Amino acid sequence: MSSSTNVEIINFGDELLVGIRANEHLEYLGAELARYGLPVRRASVICDANEEIRASFNNAMARSDLIITTGGLGPTSDDLTRETIAEVLGEELVHDSTVEAAIRNYFQAIDRPMAEHHRKQCYVFKGGEVLQNKKGTAPGLYFRSQGKTVVLLPGPTQELRPMFIEEVIPRLRRDDYLRASVAFIQLRTCGCGESSIESRIKPIVDAEPDLQVAYCAHYGIVDIRLSSRTGLLDYDDLERISQAVARECGDDFFGYGGGSLAEVVHKRLRDTNGTLAVAESCTGGMLSDAFTNISGASKTFIGGIVCYSNEVKVSQVNVPESILMQHGAVSSECAIAMATGVAEGLSAHHGLSVTGFAGPEGGNKNNPVGTIHIGYHSPAGVWSKTVRYTGGRLDVKARAVHAALDWMRRELMQSSASK
């Protein structure tokens, strides 16, 4: 990481430490800041106890230049961030009547009275700035103290995200924290393991002494992130290297940045005016969901059938009962029938299907738990493919969804290449 600004994020909240909630704030803020050339160097998750907030914030002040905290600005008694940080820094909190008016307006709009315990949210750092909260009551706070910039953001996701974009980013730009250039380039691959990828691209990497490469594997996808160790490589250099890496990865490479496999499939379909319907058994809606997470998905994605029971496979997807009797619902024959059945039934050009045993129950001798059959129907024909995964139910579901999307991506790529 080549940025000279030391950025640190502290997420406050017991719920993040005892497994009640995933820390999606770090993922979100890390991605946004990295886009602007400000990679986060350290992050901590701290429980809602006065002495821990104190210790973690003191550490952060000693080693970082820009400190962003999330959580603990709410009205309840376990919300201690504002008060504790003011105490640590020796800064004064003052009542802000504009904030109180905004909170009163918020409650008026939803036709409820403002409860007394919201009053503590009206206190702000003297000399600091208030970040408007359009989606809730807790204002964010932005201030300088002891030569450092401190930003306090509320915990609820739907309040934090718009506040970060609309209120924090412009101030970071004003205060010269944001770089114009991109700090790293990410390539996404599917179908090849992490260490094989490293071996394949080793000659390219070895030729660039200042190149830093990081890998991240998840559910069959391997991301490769290229950055400059000391800043000697500029954006053009990184782009040149990433193109060489992409070429070396061949068909396993599917895109730059954070775009999903479903987005790649959606774009290819859109470019050829193709439409898609899906039939899912063990993935239970996750494959459909991957498409409908894309804004504008309706241009290519018509719909899906979650045919969890055999009856629904027959009645809604037209799987012949004879296939279920002879081969069973977890078979490549059934996957093929599902792909064709859903494409024809929903009048789509393409049909994609998944059937398998996600576990922990189910499975048989030929198809142990983790066996997944994928079917793909296109105007050119219909094919099936079998994959097998270890892991828990949710792991197997996620891997099966990636496998189906990746296969369809490759088939679409081949068919457009052969034209």
Next chain:
Amino acid sequence: MSSSTNVEIINFGDELLVGIRANEHLEYLGAELARYGLPVRRASVICDANEEIRASFNNAMARSDLIITTGGLGPTSDDLTRETIAEVLGEELVHDSTVEAAIRNYFQAIDRPMAEHHRKQCYVFKGGEVLQNKKGTAPGLYFRSQGKTVVLLPGPTQELRPMFIEEVIPRLRRDDYLRASVAFIQLRTCGCGESSIESRIKPIVDAEPDLQVAYCAHYGIVDIRLSSRTGLLDYDDLERISQAVARECGDDFFGYGGGSLAEVVHKRLRDTNGTLAVAESCTGGMLSDAFTNISGASKTFIGGIVCYSNEVKVSQVNVPESILMQHGAVSSECAIAMATGVAEGLSAHHGLSVTGFAGPEGGNKNNPVGTIHIGYHSPAGVWSKTVRYTGGRLDVKARAVHAALDWMRRELMQSSASK
């Protein structure tokens, strides 16, 4: 948090800091450790840089008793955890031929040769224990150093989780880290805001000076976690208090622990031999997915139709074209037709439907972006309900799924009460 053991987790990996991947390890390990009375007190996410690994680990050694790290044990060159921690602690790494044999076996089983760069994974802490990795190549490491217990776990989820349960938990028990008693009780509620819940249960909370209460709100669900501040309250006390809190929350309370709304609905249906089919437009498979995440879901969940296009609403869910023309696809009339249509079409007792504008595109004067219509069909009749949310596309989808599940839960509760 009343535990006297200071537990700290350090997650290594650039990808966790720049928004490429959510830190699901912290969520998982935090939940597992909390179940055994070992709440995590601090957690950090650290980039894969030698000096940062060094600094974070030194800090952890100074303040914590049990340190668990994840990531950085792989074969690639950015995997530095094992070597850097050995250096910091002045501990020796020795080659382990059993580990090398296990890695060779792993590659033999998948019919690939063992690449040379896997050799560094064969080095273990002298005097430490090796944690077997059944799902990959990197062994975990468990050792004592300077009076502290250190556990190094591999980064891939499917390797980490079984290793933690099968290899780490038994050793923590042997070394007297695990408590027999439960450290906290969590109640889950839906339908009431965080601060209203706090007001409602205030009299109960105020009567218990040693009670610690934490709240966590996500997508319409508010979790309440009760624990003993200094350990004065035992499990029976916490159970008594949690029952009082549950009574006070009334119908908004839906369960203890981590069970989802879909699980509550599934169990109620199972108890009455009821079956369910769902029809989704804007939630695009997420509602089906919530059910199929439950092992054994097929006992009640028959299937679902993701009717993203109007054509599919008509052809697969039997929505009359006249409704689409007169009221549009985003209307309570359409939600009702979808709920009945999918229940009848898939031969289920109950039908649940969601249609709306998840955004950022779409919406009209009567139904702005964020408007969601839910339909519920049961043997007793069919009803609709309209809700409205702010936030991004994925937020609105997640809230709509919770709203639909919560409404069906309440209806099932009422119908069983009236019998």
